[in-house]
Amino acid sequence: MNVDLALTRRQRIGAALLVAIALFCAAGPALVGDPRVLDLMNFLSAPGLEHWLGTDHLGRSMVARLAHAGQLSLGLAALSVLSAAIPGVLLGIVAAWRGGWLERACVVLADSVLALPGLLLVLLLATLAPGAFWPLYLGLALAFWVEYFRVVRASARSILASPAVEASRLLGFGTFYLVRSHVWPELRPVLLTLASFGMAAAVLAMAALGFVGVGIKPPRPELGVMMIELLPYYQEAPWLIAAPVLLLTLTLLGLVLIRPQEAVA
Template identity: 45%
Template sequence: MRRRPLILLGGVLALLALLPLIVTHDPIAQDLAGALGEPSTQHWLGQDHLGRDVLARLIHGAPRSVGLAAACIGFAALVGTLLGLCAAWWGGWGESLIMRGVDLLLAFPGILLALLLVGLLGGGAVPLVIGLTLTQAPPFARLSRAIVAGELLSTHVEAARLAGFGAGAIFRHHLLPPLLPLLLPQLTLGLGTTIMTIAGLGFLGLGLTPPTPEWGAMIAEALPYLTEAPWQTAAPCIGLFIVTLSATLIGRAALPKSRDGEA
């Protein structure tokens, strides 16, 4: 049962990655004669202020917006989980040092910290991944530290230590099994937040380099023409809503069940 949300999430990401293969329009090709063109059989969602096909830009922007968010949250989960594992395993001053660093990151609003890092490093995919990894890693660190610290006090872990099992075997057989089911909902719920953060940074001009299609940048470009061509703004907004809602629902489905059967 725990695999269903992960399979569903993988299916959504694979679909978004394959959609650009079925679109024939070039997302960056300009047709100034058709600028702000209304939806038609040739351009289902119309054309933007430079005559580019809105549907093509929406679909080609999906794997960039969502794929980049998936990469960010994946790195954040890896980094945060490792920090939490190390903090719980070492204890003492090592735990205090790691967790105080995590608390320091949590003291900054996530969007502002990402904005600061991306602004200092410049726009592009790499600064986005670095900035959003730092902003999304603390919840994973706190979750993994709390779960692992409790497991380390259990009798089966103490028995494994007394039996001479190494740290790797203890992590693999006794610490990761109770941790992984709780990481999946955190990962999927964090994916929705990261998608919105990337769109916000793209809206501010700190996302991917133009003319690369990206949903946040598409909203910013279409905003001056909201009254003349509302479909330009509506298309990426609806895309963000659907993808974020899907990630949230998958995260909800991945939550562990309580004893009475409710999440």
């Protein structure tokens, strides 16, 4: 079973966009300094040579705050998706392979988690430690692993029932070979689709929670927090609110574009 993983033009655009955002977030703090530094004599300034995107209502550099906010959002998204993918993929393959009571137990566990909406789960955990990072991470990871398990289990069952796998079994090939040579190559595009959707959902959820005041708390820079802080100044300094909105939009666009083509059809 050969799966074509060559990137399409759309995926290359998405990957280039994400790489550019990641480089900005990684290099921004080193180039423009501490996002917590206040300059009350230079607040709501327009973009210029000293402050490329201007300063906010407290005189803090918008570039520095955007870079740190991007680090936080992308870091949380990547960590939660990775933490969800590992158990979800492993349990999905094992459940499809072994079947029986093990598969039934995994399905019951997944259905139990699925009964509680992911956003509600994050909100419940956030009440335990308001403004902390770990409730967002834990809630998103718990919500996402179910999707990995369900999709991987369904895909793996279909692959394991294919004639190619049956022929390999008759030839005496072991479990590791079958998973490596037949199951894993077919799952990779599916996993890339799940990862792109998961990261987009995590970035959007974190911004939404910050915007309504139940996510990361000020003064820590976060896209949703920045939006709600800068919203009162949208008429006086519209470029300020536009900056986090644009970064969020471009991040989501890059994650959507990088999906495999078959996921779009």
